[in-house]
Amino acid sequence: TGDFECAGLVEIHSRTGEITPSVQYHVFKHFAPYVKRGAALLHCYTNKDLPSNITCVIFRNPDNSYVAVMSNSAVIPASVQFKLNGEYLRVLLRPKAIVTITF
Secondary structure, three states: OOOOOOOOOEEEOOOOOOEEEOHHHHHHHHHOOOOOOOOEEEEEEOOOOOOOOEEEEEEEOOOOOEEEEEEEOOOOOEEEEEEEOOEEEEEEEOOOEEEEEEO
């Protein structure tokens, strides 16, 4: 689900052989460096939990660090607020943006 269909991480032009990173590649870059082997998916917020333009996925790594990957599919800015251990963090999402935060 989301703004794109499943495909490969790169696109290869059949005539020129030119390699171009796909949208999936750029999304994968938000997960791969931060979500560690053995991480637990804590919650995948869907449109019923958040405004329809925002998607948010949260993981807890084995070292107890957290990773949140959020996207804003709208053409206007949006914000998401997190609460952890009684403290709040508000994240501004630019239009058509994907953001990764670790805490």
